[in-house]
Amino acid sequence: MKTVHTDVAIIGAGSAGLPAYRAAKAAGASAILIEGGPHGTTCARVGCMPSKLLIAAAEAAHAALHTAPFGVHIDGTIRIDGREVMQRVKSERDRFVGFVLDSVESIPAEDRLTGYARFIDDGLLQVGDHTRVRARSIVIATGSSPVIPPMYQALGDRAIVNDDVFEWSDLPRKVAVVGAGVIGLELGQALAHLGVDVTVLGARGRVGPLTDPAIKAYAHETFRQSFRYEAHATVEAAVRQGDEVQLRFRNDAGELAEDTFDYVLVTAGRKPNFDRLALHNTGIALDSKGVPVYDPLTLQADAHPVFIAGDANGVLPLLHEAADEGRAAGTNAARFPNVVPLVRRAPIAVLFSDPGIAMVGARHADLAPDTFVTGEVSFEDQGRSRVMLKNRGLMHVYVDRASRQFLGAEWIGPDAAHIAHLLAWALQMKLSVNVMLEMPFYHPVVEEGLRTALRNAVAALRVA
Known part of the structure; x- marks a missing residue:
């Protein structure tokens, strides 16, 4: 077990961690970037880019199927090849991930550590079973993970999250999407436009991020033209039957309904990745969910030289916000105790x-x-x-x-x-x-x- 010393340790090499590392170095500090999982950022691997690749295929299919009103008639059958669709999604996804990997590889080897980090005490981290890192300041940029409620965990590989969609080799026949947030609506409509039989089961009338009642109502009716959309659904049971799942739920009218699906795509939100960090070994105050109490302006946890950036803090889980927070956290960590508040861009x-x-x-x-x-x-x-x-x-x-x-x-x-x-x-x-x-x-x-x-x-x- 070796011990290394640094000014700033950054836990997580994603959309917040990479900018944090660069900002700390730009501020004149020594810095070590620690990553336990695969490199490549959530955006490139399972978020922004692969989802937009699937959406692009859906847009092409939808446009091809709706040319007649322009007087443009396509002779023959329009065929959607699910294997070809997913092959392009994965190959282009891998290309985007490659760009991020190139960026990581450009970081000096002595500034990179591979392994999951956990706190031994306030300023000491253990990385894997091989290295301890003593840091003056620490940036937590560990991202977030999809939440899978217990009801769906028993379904095994028939309950999936968005990460799993982008590993498909072919498109399924029928999918239920649980959750009508951004991920649920984007993927639900894309799959529907690619010929998949889709049912979206929302809760409490949610339609993506919308809060304006008139806009929500309009959007709800619009999405119902693409797929079966129950915005006020309550799922009462989920049972695996071979390679299928039977769901029993209350629909928008309060009526009990049952249907069978190849997969249940669970888009029930995300949670910060703090489980591996052993935060109980620190003096950082934690809320009832085990999340560090921190200042959303400076990103600092209590009075500690610890800063939380990106999806890990759950404020605005968007790539450009994560990058901004990473830069602010890296700069504040390098200049601690001289911290300054983050100036956010227009939402x-x-x-x-x-x-x-x-x-x-x-x-x-x-x-x-x-x-x-x-x-x-x-x-x-x-x-x-x-x-x-x-x-x-x-x-x-x-x-x-x-x-x-x-x-x-x-x-x-x-x-x-x-x-x-x-x-x-x-x-x-x-x-x-x-x-x-x-x-x-x-x-x-x-x-x-x-x-x-x-x-x-x-x-x-x-x-x-």
Whole structure:
């Protein structure tokens, strides 16, 4: 057992850990990057990139099956080859993972350790059974893992998480998706558009991240055109029968229903990866779930020189947020005790569905009544959207009554990911609705729908 000394030890070499290492080094500190699992980041291996590869295949299939309204008729049968679909998903996924591995390999060997880390005491880590690391500061960037409720654990390999989808060699016949969050809706719709018989069982009426009642209702009806969607379902039993699973559940009408599936894709949330860290050996205060109590601004745990970044802290499990947090945590760890708060970018969230869902800034649920007005646009008759036959969607923008400043938006509609960036930039620049309307809008583009919503907000301000 050897012991090494460093200024900063980073546990986890993912989307937060890698930026933390680089930031610590840039601040002039010595640093060691520790990884027990496979390198490659959650995003590249089982998250952003493989899911978007599956979605891209689904979009191609969906477009090919819906050309007739344009007067374009494809002779013969359109065939979706599940094996070819999954082969491309996996090969391109591996290519993206390779880029991350190249980045890790560029780190000097003496700055990398392989093995799971656990705390011996506040400043001492044991890595595997071969090395102890004495560090002045520590960054915990261990990521998160899918939660599988006990009901589904008994199903063996018939209960899967999103990680497992990207290891399929072929597409299954029939899948139940438990959970109607971002992962459940994205993968559920993608599989449905690729010819899989999909049932999505949500809870409490959830539709992705949406909180605006009107937008949620519109999105719910839209998704029901792609797959069976029970947004208020309650699963009462899950029983394995050979290579199938029988689910018994209450549907949206409260009626008892039963169905049989090849797989149950469980998208019931994620939990931080703290189990291996032996945090009880430290003086860090833990909450009732065993999660360190920390400052969400500085990312510091209590007064300890320990910083928690990325999915491990559960604040905003998004790649760009993880990278920002990693850089902040690495810098603060290197400069401890001179820590500074993280300056977050404008909140932005995107669900890559068809049509897309996006949220920017303040959520509808977080806004105080009578302090804001809502500007609305339907994309059903929006010019460019109708030209492309992508005219499905509803947008709400929120504007402060007193300052006329843009506060946020929730919507479902075409080109949602692109419009979300325009609005996030406007929010971060603290623009008023009047200044936003002074910006150029080309014709004909989908963004003209955004202009309509902003104009309607101005009209609402006049009435107010």
